[in-house]
Amino acid sequence: MEQIIHAHDIHGYFDGLASYLTGSEVLQGSEHKILLSPLLGTGSITRQKIRPGIEVVLSDMTLQEDWKQYITEDQVFEIHYCFSGNTDCFVNGKSFSTEVRPCNFYSMETTELYLHKKSKQKYQCLEIRMSPEQLLRYFEGENDYAYVQKWLQKQLGNITPLKDTVMLKRAVHEIVNSTYQGSMKRLHLESKIMEMLLLVLDNGLQGAGSWPVSKIKKQDRERLYAARQMIEERLENPLSLKELARATELNEFKLKTGFKELFGMTVFEYLRDLRLEKGMLLMRIDQLNVGEAAIAVGYSNPSNFSAAFYKKYGCNPLQYRKST
Known part of the structure; x- marks a missing residue:
């Protein structure tokens, strides 16, 4: 199947999907779910509006046939994270596959994006979509504003991979598995989106010699x-x-x-925080016990892991393990 979408604002992309995918639609406040009809496949696409200019779109579906999308958006900044399934993407003569690199971010302005989603695959992905203006509002009145604005301009038409780090996995996991409801959920999701934005900007910092962060050569x-x-x-x-x-x-x-x-932070502090974050994910996602998680992240003594975990998160890992 083929689809053409021309979105005039951030929320127009999902609205275009809703008008094309004729399955049932479920409205729950600011959350909008499209259920695919059996002719198209199985599964759903869910959109959570955070505020005007920011939304989270989660796809979990298996298609009956390949899906080709030709998308033109007036302006969009997106972070795209793919858990499973293969999508080929083409823009401005550049291409990438989610099978090769699961997380990417890009900024578009009246640019046509071509997506080719393959059939008979479990397709699961998370999209953080926002207007460039909304992104810049986080920096209004700050010295960094002009640098972020300049960085955004440089990103136009480019698709940039983002390293799939422990910190990124944690933020993505908490967005997808948020247990909050209503306004609390929107607040929780926005906090995780801001964590992901920090990782994106940190990624951009490596090539931005004019960014006013450090005098290091x-x-x-x-x-x-x-x-x-x-x-x-x-x-x-x-x-x-x-x-x-x-x-x-x-x-x-x-x-x-x-x-x-x-x-x-110091080298030791960075290492410690990464170990604790990975240990938390191992207990939460892989259901490892405290001892197994401690060993998996390099702690030979689980009690040292527990003490560091308590100092950082305010609860011991056994309590955390039982709450997940």
């Missing part, structure tokens, strides 16, 4: 980002500070002071 900044990546990839068996400095060709002083300046 470009070469050292790149090495510090490499150090952070090494920490993320070796949670269970981390390098010592000396080994990390040697691996990134930084002396220990530059590593310690530069990391703190660039990322707002």
Whole structure:
């Protein structure tokens, strides 16, 4: 099947879907669900309006045949996270597949986007959609406003991958599995959206030498980002500070002071927080017990994991495990 959508505002995309997919529609306040008709497939597409200019769209469906979409939007900034299923995307001569990289973000302005969703696959994805104006409102009155505006302009027509980190997985998981209702749910979702925006802007910061965050030299900044990546990839068996400095060709002083300046925390604090966040996900999603989660993230002594977990989250991991 083929579909053409021309959306004049952020919410026009989903409205276009609703007029095309003739299945049942369920309205629950600001939440709108489309149930696919048996002729098209099984499953649903749900839209939660957060506020004018921001919405969350969650697709969970299996199509009977390939679905080709030609979408033109006046303006949109989107973060797209795919859990399963393969979508091919083409824009401005560029292409990507969600099978290769599950999370991407892009900014479009009167640009045609072509999407090809494959049939007979379980297709599950999350879309955070907002107007560029709404994104910029978060920075009104701040010195960063002009830099974010400039960064947005550079993003126009580009599709950029976002690394699938523990922090991103956590925010996505909490959006999809939010247990709040009504206005509390909208508030909860917006807080998670802001976490994802921070990750996106942090991703953009690596290539934005004019961003007024640090006086660290470009070469050292790149090495510090490499150090952070090494920490993320070796949670269970981390390098010592000396080994990390040697691996990134930084002396220990530059590593310690530069990391703190660039990322707002020490190397140890960053490693600890990542371990605790991954441990939380393992208990919540994979249903590991406290001891198993502690070992999986590199704690040889579960009591040390429990103490650090309590200090960060205000409850011990056993209490958290029982509440999930």
